[in-house]
Amino acid sequence: MSTPPTPAPPAEAPEEVSADHEKPLIEAARRGDLDAFDALVRRYQERIYTTLYHFTGNHEDAADLTQETFIKAFRALKSFRGDASFFTWVYRIGVNKALNFLKQSRRRRTFSLNDLDERGARDVLRRLVSETTPLRHIGLRELQQRLNAAMQKLSEVHRMVVILHDIQGLPHEEISRILRCNVGTVRSRLFYARQQLQGLLSDLIS
Structure with a gap:
Protein backbone atom coordinates (compact mmCIF):
# COMPACT_ATOMS: atom_id res chain seq x y z
CA MET A 1 0.00 0.00 0.00
CA SER A 2 1.32 3.40 -0.92
CA THR A 3 2.74 5.73 1.74
CA PRO A 4 0.52 8.80 2.36
CA PRO A 5 2.05 11.91 0.79
CA THR A 6 2.59 15.33 2.30
CA PRO A 7 -0.76 17.15 2.26
CA ALA A 8 -1.47 19.94 -0.18
CA PRO A 9 -4.50 22.24 -0.08
CA PRO A 10 -6.94 21.53 -2.89
CA ALA A 11 -7.87 24.51 -5.02
CA GLU A 12 -11.34 23.20 -5.73
CA ALA A 13 -13.67 20.32 -4.95
CA PRO A 14 -12.12 16.94 -5.76
CA GLU A 15 -13.22 15.33 -8.97
CA GLU A 16 -14.78 11.95 -8.40
CA VAL A 17 -14.12 9.05 -10.71
CA SER A 18 -17.26 7.46 -12.14
CA ALA A 19 -18.60 4.38 -10.37
CA ASP A 20 -18.54 2.43 -13.65
CA HIS A 21 -14.83 3.16 -14.06
CA GLU A 22 -14.05 2.05 -10.51
CA LYS A 23 -16.24 -1.04 -10.49
CA PRO A 24 -13.65 -3.38 -12.12
CA LEU A 25 -11.01 -2.26 -9.59
CA ILE A 26 -13.39 -2.80 -6.68
CA GLU A 27 -14.42 -6.24 -7.91
CA ALA A 28 -10.78 -7.24 -8.44
CA ALA A 29 -9.85 -5.97 -4.98
CA ARG A 30 -12.69 -8.03 -3.49
CA ARG A 31 -11.07 -11.09 -5.02
CA GLY A 32 -7.84 -10.23 -3.23
CA ASP A 33 -6.07 -8.33 -6.01
CA LEU A 34 -3.76 -6.02 -4.05
CA ASP A 35 -2.69 -4.10 -7.16
CA ALA A 36 -6.31 -3.17 -7.84
CA PHE A 37 -6.83 -2.01 -4.28
CA ASP A 38 -3.56 -0.07 -4.35
CA ALA A 39 -4.88 1.79 -7.41
CA LEU A 40 -7.92 2.81 -5.35
CA VAL A 41 -5.67 3.85 -2.47
CA ARG A 42 -3.53 6.05 -4.72
CA ARG A 43 -6.66 7.70 -6.07
CA TYR A 44 -7.94 8.92 -2.70
CA GLN A 45 -5.21 8.73 -0.08
CA GLU A 46 -4.00 12.32 -0.48
CA ARG A 47 -7.47 13.77 0.08
CA ILE A 48 -8.07 11.61 3.12
CA TYR A 49 -4.59 12.21 4.54
CA THR A 50 -4.99 15.97 4.15
CA THR A 51 -8.32 15.89 5.97
CA LEU A 52 -6.91 13.79 8.80
CA TYR A 53 -3.86 16.03 9.10
CA HIS A 54 -6.04 19.11 9.37
CA PHE A 55 -8.08 17.35 12.03
CA THR A 56 -5.22 15.95 14.14
CA GLY A 57 -2.54 18.58 13.52
CA ASN A 58 0.08 15.83 13.41
CA HIS A 59 1.66 14.25 10.32
CA GLU A 60 2.43 10.93 12.02
CA ASP A 61 -1.09 10.56 13.43
CA ALA A 62 -2.57 11.48 10.05
CA ALA A 63 -0.38 8.90 8.29
CA ASP A 64 -1.32 6.20 10.81
CA LEU A 65 -5.03 6.99 10.56
CA THR A 66 -4.86 7.04 6.76
CA GLN A 67 -3.26 3.60 6.76
CA GLU A 68 -5.85 2.32 9.24
CA THR A 69 -8.61 3.75 7.06
CA PHE A 70 -7.52 1.79 4.00
CA ILE A 71 -6.78 -1.37 5.96
CA LYS A 72 -10.33 -1.28 7.33
CA ALA A 73 -11.68 -0.50 3.86
CA PHE A 74 -9.86 -3.50 2.38
CA ARG A 75 -11.13 -5.83 5.09
CA ALA A 76 -14.67 -4.51 4.71
CA LEU A 77 -14.80 -4.51 0.90
CA LYS A 78 -17.28 -7.39 0.83
CA SER A 79 -19.74 -5.22 2.75
CA PHE A 80 -19.47 -2.39 0.20
CA ARG A 81 -22.80 -2.51 -1.63
CA GLY A 82 -22.31 0.50 -3.85
CA ASP A 83 -25.21 2.50 -2.36
CA ALA A 84 -22.71 5.36 -2.08
CA SER A 85 -19.61 5.88 -4.20
CA PHE A 86 -16.35 4.27 -3.09
CA PHE A 87 -15.04 7.79 -2.45
CA THR A 88 -17.89 8.52 -0.03
CA TRP A 89 -17.61 5.12 1.63
CA VAL A 90 -13.87 5.29 2.30
CA TYR A 91 -14.06 8.97 3.32
CA ARG A 92 -16.70 8.01 5.89
CA ILE A 93 -14.32 5.42 7.33
CA GLY A 94 -11.60 8.07 7.60
CA VAL A 95 -13.92 10.57 9.30
CA ASN A 96 -14.97 7.96 11.86
CA LYS A 97 -11.33 7.06 12.47
CA ALA A 98 -10.53 10.72 13.15
CA LEU A 99 -13.46 11.21 15.52
CA ASN A 100 -12.70 8.01 17.44
CA PHE A 101 -9.02 8.94 17.65
CA LEU A 102 -9.82 12.32 19.17
CA LYS A 103 -12.27 10.82 21.66
CA GLN A 104 -9.77 8.19 22.81
CA SER A 105 -6.65 10.34 22.77
CA ARG A 106 -5.54 11.72 26.10
CA ARG A 107 -3.37 14.31 24.43
CA ARG A 108 -4.45 17.87 23.87
CA ARG A 109 -6.64 18.07 20.81
CA THR A 110 -5.01 19.99 18.02
CA PHE A 111 -5.80 21.35 14.60
CA SER A 112 -3.41 22.53 11.93
CA LEU A 113 -3.52 24.50 8.71
CA ASN A 114 0.26 24.87 8.70
CA ASP A 115 0.49 23.02 5.38
CA LEU A 116 -1.29 25.91 3.64
CA ASP A 117 0.73 28.61 1.91
Whole structure:
Protein backbone atom coordinates (compact mmCIF):
# COMPACT_ATOMS: atom_id res chain seq x y z
CA MET A 1 0.00 0.00 0.00
CA SER A 2 1.32 3.40 -0.92
CA THR A 3 2.74 5.73 1.74
CA PRO A 4 0.52 8.80 2.36
CA PRO A 5 2.05 11.91 0.79
CA THR A 6 2.59 15.33 2.30
CA PRO A 7 -0.76 17.15 2.26
CA ALA A 8 -1.47 19.94 -0.18
CA PRO A 9 -4.50 22.24 -0.08
CA PRO A 10 -6.94 21.53 -2.89
CA ALA A 11 -7.87 24.51 -5.02
CA GLU A 12 -11.34 23.20 -5.73
CA ALA A 13 -13.67 20.32 -4.95
CA PRO A 14 -12.12 16.94 -5.76
CA GLU A 15 -13.22 15.33 -8.97
CA GLU A 16 -14.78 11.95 -8.40
CA VAL A 17 -14.12 9.05 -10.71
CA SER A 18 -17.26 7.46 -12.14
CA ALA A 19 -18.60 4.38 -10.37
CA ASP A 20 -18.54 2.43 -13.65
CA HIS A 21 -14.83 3.16 -14.06
CA GLU A 22 -14.05 2.05 -10.51
CA LYS A 23 -16.24 -1.04 -10.49
CA PRO A 24 -13.65 -3.38 -12.12
CA LEU A 25 -11.01 -2.26 -9.59
CA ILE A 26 -13.39 -2.80 -6.68
CA GLU A 27 -14.42 -6.24 -7.91
CA ALA A 28 -10.78 -7.24 -8.44
CA ALA A 29 -9.85 -5.97 -4.98
CA ARG A 30 -12.69 -8.03 -3.49
CA ARG A 31 -11.07 -11.09 -5.02
CA GLY A 32 -7.84 -10.23 -3.23
CA ASP A 33 -6.07 -8.33 -6.01
CA LEU A 34 -3.76 -6.02 -4.05
CA ASP A 35 -2.69 -4.10 -7.16
CA ALA A 36 -6.31 -3.17 -7.84
CA PHE A 37 -6.83 -2.01 -4.28
CA ASP A 38 -3.56 -0.07 -4.35
CA ALA A 39 -4.88 1.79 -7.41
CA LEU A 40 -7.92 2.81 -5.35
CA VAL A 41 -5.67 3.85 -2.47
CA ARG A 42 -3.53 6.05 -4.72
CA ARG A 43 -6.66 7.70 -6.07
CA TYR A 44 -7.94 8.92 -2.70
CA GLN A 45 -5.21 8.73 -0.08
CA GLU A 46 -4.00 12.32 -0.48
CA ARG A 47 -7.47 13.77 0.08
CA ILE A 48 -8.07 11.61 3.12
CA TYR A 49 -4.59 12.21 4.54
CA THR A 50 -4.99 15.97 4.15
CA THR A 51 -8.32 15.89 5.97
CA LEU A 52 -6.91 13.79 8.80
CA TYR A 53 -3.86 16.03 9.10
CA HIS A 54 -6.04 19.11 9.37
CA PHE A 55 -8.08 17.35 12.03
CA THR A 56 -5.22 15.95 14.14
CA GLY A 57 -2.54 18.58 13.52
CA ASN A 58 0.08 15.83 13.41
CA HIS A 59 1.66 14.25 10.32
CA GLU A 60 2.43 10.93 12.02
CA ASP A 61 -1.09 10.56 13.43
CA ALA A 62 -2.57 11.48 10.05
CA ALA A 63 -0.38 8.90 8.29
CA ASP A 64 -1.32 6.20 10.81
CA LEU A 65 -5.03 6.99 10.56
CA THR A 66 -4.86 7.04 6.76
CA GLN A 67 -3.26 3.60 6.76
CA GLU A 68 -5.85 2.32 9.24
CA THR A 69 -8.61 3.75 7.06
CA PHE A 70 -7.52 1.79 4.00
CA ILE A 71 -6.78 -1.37 5.96
CA LYS A 72 -10.33 -1.28 7.33
CA ALA A 73 -11.68 -0.50 3.86
CA PHE A 74 -9.86 -3.50 2.38
CA ARG A 75 -11.13 -5.83 5.09
CA ALA A 76 -14.67 -4.51 4.71
CA LEU A 77 -14.80 -4.51 0.90
CA LYS A 78 -17.28 -7.39 0.83
CA SER A 79 -19.74 -5.22 2.75
CA PHE A 80 -19.47 -2.39 0.20
CA ARG A 81 -22.80 -2.51 -1.63
CA GLY A 82 -22.31 0.50 -3.85
CA ASP A 83 -25.21 2.50 -2.36
CA ALA A 84 -22.71 5.36 -2.08
CA SER A 85 -19.61 5.88 -4.20
CA PHE A 86 -16.35 4.27 -3.09
CA PHE A 87 -15.04 7.79 -2.45
CA THR A 88 -17.89 8.52 -0.03
CA TRP A 89 -17.61 5.12 1.63
CA VAL A 90 -13.87 5.29 2.30
CA TYR A 91 -14.06 8.97 3.32
CA ARG A 92 -16.70 8.01 5.89
CA ILE A 93 -14.32 5.42 7.33
CA GLY A 94 -11.60 8.07 7.60
CA VAL A 95 -13.92 10.57 9.30
CA ASN A 96 -14.97 7.96 11.86
CA LYS A 97 -11.33 7.06 12.47
CA ALA A 98 -10.53 10.72 13.15
CA LEU A 99 -13.46 11.21 15.52
CA ASN A 100 -12.70 8.01 17.44
CA PHE A 101 -9.02 8.94 17.65
CA LEU A 102 -9.82 12.32 19.17
CA LYS A 103 -12.27 10.82 21.66
CA GLN A 104 -9.77 8.19 22.81
CA SER A 105 -6.65 10.34 22.77
CA ARG A 106 -5.54 11.72 26.10
CA ARG A 107 -3.37 14.31 24.43
CA ARG A 108 -4.45 17.87 23.87
CA ARG A 109 -6.64 18.07 20.81
CA THR A 110 -5.01 19.99 18.02
CA PHE A 111 -5.80 21.35 14.60
CA SER A 112 -3.41 22.53 11.93
CA LEU A 113 -3.52 24.50 8.71
CA ASN A 114 0.26 24.87 8.70
CA ASP A 115 0.49 23.02 5.38
CA LEU A 116 -1.29 25.91 3.64
CA ASP A 117 0.73 28.61 1.91
CA GLU A 118 -0.24 32.26 2.36
CA ARG A 119 -2.67 32.29 -0.55
CA GLY A 120 -4.32 29.08 0.63
CA ALA A 121 -4.63 30.33 4.21
CA ARG A 122 -6.12 33.65 3.07
CA ASP A 123 -8.60 31.87 0.80
CA VAL A 124 -9.75 29.76 3.75
CA LEU A 125 -10.04 32.85 5.94
CA ARG A 126 -12.16 34.63 3.32
CA ARG A 127 -14.55 31.68 3.11
CA LEU A 128 -14.81 31.46 6.89
CA VAL A 129 -15.05 35.16 7.77
CA SER A 130 -15.85 37.39 4.80
CA GLU A 131 -15.76 36.86 1.05
CA THR A 132 -16.42 40.53 0.26
CA THR A 133 -14.61 42.61 2.90
CA PRO A 134 -10.82 43.06 2.46
CA LEU A 135 -8.63 41.29 5.00
CA ARG A 136 -6.17 43.09 7.21
CA HIS A 137 -2.54 42.46 6.24
CA ILE A 138 -1.12 39.74 8.43
CA GLY A 139 1.92 37.49 8.12
CA LEU A 140 1.53 33.84 7.15
CA ARG A 141 2.69 32.46 10.49
CA GLU A 142 0.33 34.66 12.51
CA LEU A 143 -2.50 33.88 10.10
CA GLN A 144 -1.94 30.13 10.50
CA GLN A 145 -1.78 30.47 14.29
CA ARG A 146 -5.02 32.46 14.41
CA LEU A 147 -6.84 30.02 12.14
CA ASN A 148 -5.55 27.03 14.09
CA ALA A 149 -6.53 28.53 17.45
CA ALA A 150 -10.01 29.48 16.23
CA MET A 151 -10.67 26.06 14.68
CA GLN A 152 -9.63 24.31 17.89
CA LYS A 153 -12.47 26.05 19.71
CA LEU A 154 -15.06 24.27 17.56
CA SER A 155 -16.56 20.92 18.48
CA GLU A 156 -15.40 17.94 16.40
CA VAL A 157 -18.62 17.77 14.36
CA HIS A 158 -18.54 21.48 13.53
CA ARG A 159 -14.83 21.40 12.77
CA MET A 160 -15.35 18.45 10.45
CA VAL A 161 -17.93 20.21 8.27
CA VAL A 162 -15.63 23.24 7.99
CA ILE A 163 -12.71 21.01 6.99
CA LEU A 164 -14.75 19.08 4.43
CA HIS A 165 -16.54 22.10 2.92
CA ASP A 166 -14.37 25.20 3.32
CA ILE A 167 -10.94 23.56 3.23
CA GLN A 168 -11.41 20.38 1.17
CA GLY A 169 -14.06 21.94 -1.06
CA LEU A 170 -16.66 19.16 -0.88
CA PRO A 171 -20.29 20.10 -1.66
CA HIS A 172 -23.01 19.91 1.01
CA GLU A 173 -24.57 16.83 -0.59
CA GLU A 174 -21.32 14.86 -0.52
CA ILE A 175 -20.67 15.83 3.10
CA SER A 176 -24.17 14.69 4.05
CA ARG A 177 -23.43 11.26 2.56
CA ILE A 178 -20.05 11.04 4.29
CA LEU A 179 -21.41 12.07 7.70
CA ARG A 180 -24.74 10.24 7.23
CA CYS A 181 -26.89 13.24 8.00
CA ASN A 182 -29.25 15.32 5.90
CA VAL A 183 -28.12 18.33 3.90
CA GLY A 184 -29.99 20.68 6.21
CA THR A 185 -27.93 19.44 9.15
CA VAL A 186 -24.72 20.04 7.22
CA ARG A 187 -25.80 23.57 6.35
CA SER A 188 -26.85 24.39 9.93
CA ARG A 189 -23.58 23.02 11.37
CA LEU A 190 -21.59 25.01 8.84
CA PHE A 191 -23.58 28.17 9.58
CA TYR A 192 -23.06 27.77 13.33
CA ALA A 193 -19.34 27.07 12.90
CA ARG A 194 -18.86 30.12 10.68
CA GLN A 195 -20.72 32.31 13.16
CA GLN A 196 -18.31 31.20 15.88
CA LEU A 197 -15.26 31.68 13.68
CA GLN A 198 -16.39 35.11 12.51
CA GLY A 199 -16.56 36.24 16.12
CA LEU A 200 -13.09 34.86 16.82
CA LEU A 201 -11.47 36.23 13.66
CA SER A 202 -13.42 39.45 13.04
CA ASP A 203 -10.41 41.63 13.91
CA LEU A 204 -8.66 40.31 10.79
CA ILE A 205 -11.16 42.14 8.57
CA SER A 206 -9.95 45.55 7.37
